[in-house]
Amino acid sequence: MKLLIIDDAPEMLRAFRDILEAYGCEVYVAENGEEGLARYTEVMPDVVLMDILMPKLDGISATKKILEMDPSAKIIVISAVGKSGLDNECLLAGAKKFIIKPFKIKELLSSINSLVAE
């Protein structure tokens, strides 16, 4: 399974990569929304894990842009921001799921698996 992770925290990218690779996923990363868009067309991943607060292009705008290019894109927004209403904003932008940090790896994996199974 191909995953694209878009997050501006290198440690977070590293941790995602370590874990998801250990589960046998093929992991690609990008450090901001803009880079994420470029990587998406290149890789065409099964699922995108998207941060919200990022330089250049934020996660919500990036979500919209990816969906413009590929309406079948499966995007999970993962954010540290628990602001009320943000989950709805992300879902309205077209994200399939909204997960708040910190989360359990098992929860994340089951979210990814259920999306892929759709």
Place this chain on the structure above:
Amino acid sequence: MKGIESVRGYQEEIIEAIPSTIIVVNRSLEVLYANRNYYAKSVAKRERDVLGERLSRVIPPMLIEKTGIIDKIREVFLTGVPFDGDQIRYPGGMFYFYKIYPLKEDEESISKVVIFMENITELTRLEEELRESYVKLENAFAELKENDAIKSEFISTASHELRTPITVINSYIEMFEGGMLGELSSVQREKIEIISSQIEHMIRLVEDMLDVSRLESKALKINKYPIWVDDIARKAIDDLSRLAGLKEQSMSLTIEGSHSDVEGDGRRIKQVFNNLLTNAIKYTPEKGKIEVIITDEPEDVCVSIIDNGIGVAKKDQHRIFEKFYTGSGSSLTRESGRMGLGLAIAKGIIEAHEGRIWVASEIGMGSTFIFTLPKKL
């Protein structure tokens, strides 16, 4: 009988006793009468120096000039309309207030007017002081609000910023625990469990901080739907039974009546039970007793959480619901692992449900925390 009837015959004594200056003049502005207060306050001490004199000679020229009182008296004679008062500032910071009333002989003619004059310097000074204090207070309040906003913003930012590192640490802990980074020895496994439980604790603290900043910015989201308080209580007790077990405490649940007509946010109400029960466990000695009683009131469902622990001092009882309050002892003696947020959050959640929360307690006799949730009528 009107009240005034009972004092007829005492007019003189009453007028003389009034602590304001009273002067009566005729149309020629000659003084016909001045009360005792006038003599007490002026240079002319004797009636014969005053009666029959022109007004302009018995009150200070400065006052005449400042008030334009002569013209005003003439106006009252002319129109018959009372001059209802004015405040004048006198050199040296004195303030006077005066009024002029016509004394009518009949509907047509006015032969006399009465002038009331009062030194209101002290009153004016107090008024000014009050105004100044008010401005100071308002400024201080604005500053306090700003500081509070900065602090709330800081708490919110800090708790957000902590989430990513916590997630990273948590992820690796999960990998260790899952054996994905090689088999762990029993010692390693034990230490990883300690790290894991401490990270769990840290997550709870971060969540609490965030909840408090949400409460302050009124951003706490309450999703209302029908809830079963009994079930929530049962689940909360179940979750904490292991913790109570460590101290060999007994926990019981008593349900009186049926409580199916409450709407609220189940997850948040569970959090209230959690915070109250955790406190009860913490502040009740080993082998203590913790009881949860849910009763049916006409308009509310009422939950009491009763322990036989150390209790809360009277002077602390209204403050324990404030954020960051951890008892009246010095901060050095406070227990670790808590920030004084649990009760503040519980209060915020209950109030967002339009319920009430309070404590009844006596030192050494245990505490009863009570909260209500309004029934959907």
